[in-house]
Amino acid sequence: MARKTTAAKAVQVKEEKKAVEAVVEAVVEAAPVEEAPKKTAAKKPAAKKAAEKKDAEKKASGRKTAPKTNLFIQYQGTELSYADLIERAKADAGVEAPKSINLYVKPEENKVYYVINDNEKVGGFDIA
DSSP: OHHHHHHHHHHHHHHHHHHHHHHHHHHHHHSOOOOOOOOOOOOOOHHHHHHHHHHHHHHHHOOOOOOOOOOEEEETTEEEEHHHHHHHHHHHHTOSSOSOEEEEEETTTTEEEEEETTTTEEEEEEOO
């Protein structure tokens, strides 16, 4: 008897499935199909596009420019600026465009020592 009820249930499920498929087909056929409107971009001049791209890259990078800073060393009535020390070190070493400069200011010795381009040029000069 169990076989008859199982077989009867299987037939009933198939019939219900066909009925549901028929209803779905009827709904799909009756529903109007609307196409999404196509977006058309207004043409922009090339210069304007380039400017917008540059602005977008600035925003995307998230980098902020460093503020302009000045460093002054004052010791026993003498004032030295960072820019002046850099220029004097480049002139003393004979290098116009160094890749790196490290300065060591020793006011107690009245000296400035420099290392330019990772030990390519090493030297020093008097502050006064």
